[in-house]
Amino acid sequence: MSGVRRWPDGVSGGRTAIPVSHQDRWEGRVARRVLVDRLVVSRVHTFTLDGIDAVLLEVECEISKGLPNYQVVGLPAPSVKEGAVRIRSALGAIGQHLPLKKVTVNLAPADLRKPGTALDLPIAAGVLLASATAREADARAEEAEAAQDEGPQPERRRGRRTARRDDEVDPSVLDGLLVLGELGLDGSVRPVHGVLAAAMLARARGMRGVIVPAGNSDEAGLVEDIEVHGLAHVRQLFDALRGRAALPGPVDGTRSRSVRTPIDMSEVRGQHFARRAVEIAVAGGHNLLLAGPPGTGKTMLARRIPSILPPMTRDEALETTKIYSALGLGSGLIDERPFRAPHHTVSTAALLGGGAVPRPGEISLAHNGVLFLDEMPEFQRGAIESLRQPLEDRMVTIGRVRGTLRLPASFLLVGAANPCPCGWLDSHLRECTCSTTAIDRYRQRLSTPLLDRIDLQAYVQPVALAELRKASPGETSSDIRARVTIARERQQRRLAAWNLGSNAEMPSAVLRATCRLDEDGERELARLVARRQASFTARSVDRLLKVARTIADLDGADTIDLGCLHEAASYREIDPTVALGHAA
Numbered sequence: 001m002s003g004v005r006r007w008p009d010g011v012s013g014g015r016t017a018i019p020v021s022h023q024d025r026w027e028g029r030v031a032r033r034v035l036v037d038r039l040v041v042s043r044v045h046t047f048t049l050d051g052i053d054a055v056l057l058e059v060e061c062e063i064s065k066g067l068p069n070y071q072v073v074g075l076p077a078p079s080v081k082e083g084a085v086r087i088r089s090a091l092g093a094i095g096q097h098l099p100l101k102k103v104t105v106n107l108a109p110a111d112l113r114k115p116g117t118a119l120d121l122p123i124a125a126g127v128l129l130a131s132a133t134a135r136e137a138d139a140r141a142e143e144a145e146a147a148q149d150e151g152p153q154p155e156r157r158r159g160r161r162t163a164r165r166d167d168e169v170d171p172s173v174l175d176g177l178l179v180l181g182e183l184g185l186d187g188s189v190r191p192v193h194g195v196l197a198a199a200m201l202a203r204a205r206g207m208r209g210v211i212v213p214a215g216n217s218d219e220a221g222l223v224e225d226i227e228v229h230g231l232a233h234v235r236q237l238f239d240a241l242r243g244r245a246a247l248p249g250p251v252d253g254t255r256s257r258s259v260r261t262p263i264d265m266s267e268v269r270g271q272h273f274a275r276r277a278v279e280i281a282v283a284g285g286h287n288l289l290l291a292g293p294p295g296t297g298k299t300m301l302a303r304r305i306p307s308i309l310p311p312m313t314r315d316e317a318l319e320t321t322k323i324y325s326a327l328g329l330g331s332g333l334i335d336e337r338p339f340r341a342p343h344h345t346v347s348t349a350a351l352l353g354g355g356a357v358p359r360p361g362e363i364s365l366a367h368n369g370v371l372f373l374d375e376m377p378e379f380q381r382g383a384i385e386s387l388r389q390p391l392e393d394r395m396v397t398i399g400r401v402r403g404t405l406r407l408p409a410s411f412l413l414v415g416a417a418n419p420c421p422c423g424w425l426d427s428h429l430r431e432c433t434c435s436t437t438a439i440d441r442y443r444q445r446l447s448t449p450l451l452d453r454i455d456l457q458a459y460v461q462p463v464a465l466a467e468l469r470k471a472s473p474g475e476t477s478s479d480i481r482a483r484v485t486i487a488r489e490r491q492q493r494r495l496a497a498w499n500l501g502s503n504a505e506m507p508s509a510v511l512r513a514t515c516r517l518d519e520d521g522e523r524e525l526a527r528l529v530a531r532r533q534a535s536f537t538a539r540s541v542d543r544l545l546k547v548a549r550t551i552a553d554l555d556g557a558d559t560i561d562l563g564c565l566h567e568a569a570s571y572r573e574i575d576p577t578v579a580l581g582h583a584a
Contacts, residue, residue, distance in 0.1 A: 041060055041061065041062045041130065042060070042061045042126045042127075042129035042130040042133065042171065043058055043059065043060055043061075043126070044058070044059045044061075044122045044123075044125045044126045044129070044174055044179055045057070045058055045059075045122070045174075045177070045178050045179065045207070046058075046059055046118065046119060046121075046122035046178060046179050046180050047118070047178060047180060047194070047197070047198045047201055048107075048112065048114045048115070048116065048118070048119070049115070049116065049193065049194040049197065049326055050112070050405070051326070051358060051359075051360070051398075051405045051406075051407055052194075052197060052322055052323050052326040052360060052364075052407060052408075053197060053201075054194060054197035054198045054200065054201035055112060055201075056178075056201060056205060057107055057108065057109075057114065057119075058107075058108045059105065059106075059107060059119065059122045059123055059125075059126045060105070060106040060107075060108060060126070061103065061104070061105050061123070061126030061127055061129070061130040062102075062103070062104040062105075062106070062130065063099055063101050063102070063103055063104075063130045063131065063133075063134045064101060064102050064104070065101060065102065066101060066102030067102065068098075068099075068100045068101060068102070069102045069103065070084050070088075070098060070103045070105075071103070071104050071105070072084070072105045072106075072107065072123070073104065073105070073106050073107070073110065074105075074106050074107030074108060074109075074110040074114065075107070075110060075111065075112060075113045075114060076107060076114050076119075077113065077114060077115040077116070079115060079116060079117050080107075080114055080115070080116070080117070080119050083117065083119060083120045083123060083183070085185075086117075086120055086182075086183045086184070086185060087120060087123055087124045087127065087183060089185040089186075089187075090120075090124060090183040090184065090185065090186070090187040090188075090234050091124060091127070091128070091187075091234070093185075093186050093187035093234075093235075094187055094234060094235045094238055096128065096131070096238065098127065098131075099131050099134060101134070103127065103130075105123055105126065105127075107119070113357075113402070115357055116192065116193060116194075117182035117190075117192060118180040118181060118182060118192040118193070118194070118198075119180075120181060120182050120183040121179055121180060121181035121182070121183060121189060121211070121213075121231070121234065121237070122179040122180060122181075124183060124234060124237075125174065125179055125237060125241075128169065128237075128238060128241060129169060129171050129174075129241070132168060132169040132241075136168065168242070169241040169242055170241060170242075170243055171241075173240050173241050173247070174211075174241075175208070176207045176208030176209070177202075177207065177208055177209055177210060177211050177227075177229075178198055178199075178201070178202045178207055178209070178210040178211070179210075179211045180192060180195070180198055180210070180211070180212055180213075181211070181212060181213045181231060182213070183234060187233050187234045187235060188232065188233055188234075189213045189214065189231045189232060189233060189234060190213055190215070191213045191215035191216045191328075192213060192216065192328075193325065193326055193327065193328040194325055194326045195210075195212050195213075195216040195219045195220050195325055195330075196219050196220065196222060196223065196318070196321055196322050196325040196330060197322050197325060197326060198210060198212070198220070199212075199219075199220040199221075199222070199223040199226060199228070200223055200318075200322070202223075202226055203223050203224075203225055203226050207226070208226070208227055209226040209227025209228055209229065209250070210226065210227070210228055210229070211229045211231060211237070211247065212228065212229070212230055212231070213230065213231060213232075214230035214231060214232040214248075215230075216230070217229075217230030218331075218332055219321075219325060219330055219331065219332065221250075222318065222321065222332075222333050223318075227250045228250050229247040229248050229249070229250065230248055231247075231248060236248060263303065263304050263307055263477075264304065264307060264476055264477045265304050265307060265308060265474060265475060265476060265477045265480055266473040266474045266475065266476045266477070267300070267304070267473070267474070268297055268300060268301055268304065268474055269463060269467050269468050269470060269474060270297075270463035270464070270467040270468070271296075271297055271301065271460060271461070271463060273458060273459075273461070274290060274297070274298075274301055274458050274460045274461075275301070275474070275475075277290075277456050277458035277571055278301055278305060278308075279308065279480055279483070279484065279554070280456060280547060280550055280551060280554065280571070281305075281412065281414070281455070281456050282305060282308050282309055282412070282484050283483070283484045283487040283488065283550050283553065283554050284455075284487070284491070284502055284503040284504050284546065284547065284549070284550030284553070285412060285501075285502035285503065285504035285505065286412075286455035286456055286503070286504045286543075286546065286547060286550065287391065287412065287413040287414070287415075287453060287454040287455050287456070287504075288412075288413070288414045288415070288454065288455070288456045288457075288458070289376070289414075289415045289416075289417065289451070289454045289456070289457045289458070290302065290414070290415070290416045290417075290458055290460050291416075291417050291418070291419060291457065291458070291459050291460065292418070292419070292427075292459055292460030292461065292462075293418065293419070293423050293424055293427040293429060293462060294418060294423040294424075295462075296460045296461065296462050296463065297460060297463065298374075298416040298460050299374055299416055301460070302341075302370075302372045302374070302414045302416060303339070303341075303372070304477065305339070305370050305372075305412070305414060306336065306337055306339045306369065306370060307477035307481070308477050308480040308481045308484055309337045309369070309370070309412075309481070309484070310481070310484055310485045310488045311335075311485070312335055312336070312337055312368060316368045317333055317334060317335045318333075319367065319368065319408065320334050320337075320338060320367055320368050320369070321333055321334045323360055323364055323365060323367055323407075323408070324365070326359070326360065327359065327360060327365075337368055337369035337370065338365060338366055338367070338368070338369035338370070339366075339369055339370045339372065340362050340365050340366040340369070340370070340371050340372065340411075341371075341372040341373075341374060342362045342371075342373070344373075344374070344375050344376075344378040344379045345380075346362065346379070346380075346383060347380070347383065348380065348382050348383040348386055349361065350362060351363060351383045351386070351387075352383075352386055352387075352390070352396050352398070353396055353398055353405075353407055354398050358398045358400060358405045360407050361396070361407075363387070363390055363396060363409040363411060364396065364407045364408060364409050366409075366411040367408045367409055367410055367411060368410060368411070369411060369412070370411065370412045370414055371411045371412070371413050371414070372414045372415075372416070373413070373414070373415045373416070374416045375416065375417065375418070376415035376416060376417045376446065377417050377418075377442055377443075377445040377446055378445075379445075381445060384445075384446070384450065385447060385450060387413070387450065388449060388450060388453060390409040391413060391453045392453070394408070394409060394410035394505070395407070395408060395409055395410075396409045410505075413454070415454070417446070420432055420434045420438070420439045420442055420443075421434050421438055421439070421442050422434050425439065427462060428462075429462055452537055452539050452540050452543075453539070453543075455504065455543045455546065455547050455571075456547060456571040456572075457571060457572060458571055483554060484554075486556075487550065487553040487554045488501070488502065490553045490556075491503055491550075491553055494514055495510065495514070498510050503546045503547075503549050503550045503553070504546060506546060508542060511542055511545060511546065514549070515545045515546070515548070515549045515560060517545075517560060517565075518559070520562060521560060521561070521562065521565060524562050524565050524566075525541075525544075525545075525565060528544075528565065528569045529541060532572075540572065544565075544568050544569060544572060545560070545568075547568040547571060548560045548564040548565050548567075548568040549564075551564040551567050551568060552564045
């Protein structure tokens, strides 16, 4: 058939041929359909939190032909799904709208649950990139169709194509950048949790930097060697993608969040034995139990322990800030060691960490600092006994169906307790009104295995009125802190080969290598253990030697002498078999 061409296979619909001129127009329309129906996918890097650590995510946004629909896949939490409302309103505030097509957002890897609202901004960026690419494809298809038509119509369509070039975006703006932030309905970018972990992830992956909410820019700026761009409004990102303006400049996150409290050890009058126990505990990182009647200064001593702790290193400060950032508690570098004092009604999950979406507990918030348990026997038995494993491993393991989470928990445990429910047993101040059964039940709330993990157990005696009214103050925190810092430096030099920082961290093998005793010392240790054979275990012997090693470090000695052993033994005079009581 001259001048006639066949329809492509599967398109004939019962007809076999059309004129050549109509065939050319039809081919143009087919080309347009191929361009428009082809999938348009954009990719933006972001993160999600797994405990306190950041996990790299890739946001894939696909725009394809179909009924208008918006769908997020890849195990998003309800807060992520609800982000569609925030994203639609925020884009509308800058004159951009979700395309009237099928919009699919995939969060990869798809087998990890994604909670939080930090995915709003990267999803919005993906939608902007995919929408611009889709418009570009539509414009090219229109040009291809116009090229097949006759008359002035192609000129008009080419004019529309030229106008659309002002809406082109440059995806390379986001190359090597991690994007995160929550969107408000007006397009504002709001702070989110875990920004420090995200910035550390970007540096570890060799990325160029991060785009964060302006309210989190100081926190992200704590990580060196990456760019930090803080956005206050989504329009800033849109203008950068269109080439109208550059991203906000990098920031310097050096602001400290810590607030130093005006407390000092000089305010503690008397209590020389307890003060010495506190100094030894801090110098070696040893756990401490203060027992005694009410009002003798147990809580006062414990709350002043942060004032004599050695300064935090840069790595410790970042590690601690990372934990607080994951919970939304970070607003700058935490350069003072944390002090956590949960109430005795705290649950096991709140103390150790956990929940439907596992999060750090009090022992992780006390990482590199102090965990103070006032009225220790009043805590729930399950909660207090669950501290055994973290005290040994300096790490807490939270097991869930979806996986196991390990959180740092290297803290100095300080407990305070009364000798009986009323508190006046053997105080020589008031008569105890508790029955024998009540006293036994109260003492049994702290088990022997738990007390065996507490290196120093000191009885805090009542202070005489004359001592309380003395005009001269006690030794200041700065003086004690100087001795503690010197002792810690000696330990770090000795334990550097094992990558340990304090005597309390030493396992048995390191203990035998660094805490050897001479013949007199071995005989004295055997005598001390024989005298308290009922209460001494292999663990308590090791802890006795660790405390003796710390006393020698405070004295500037290279070896453990008999005086160090005797003093270390005096801090274990609270017999674990009877739980609490006063020093013999």
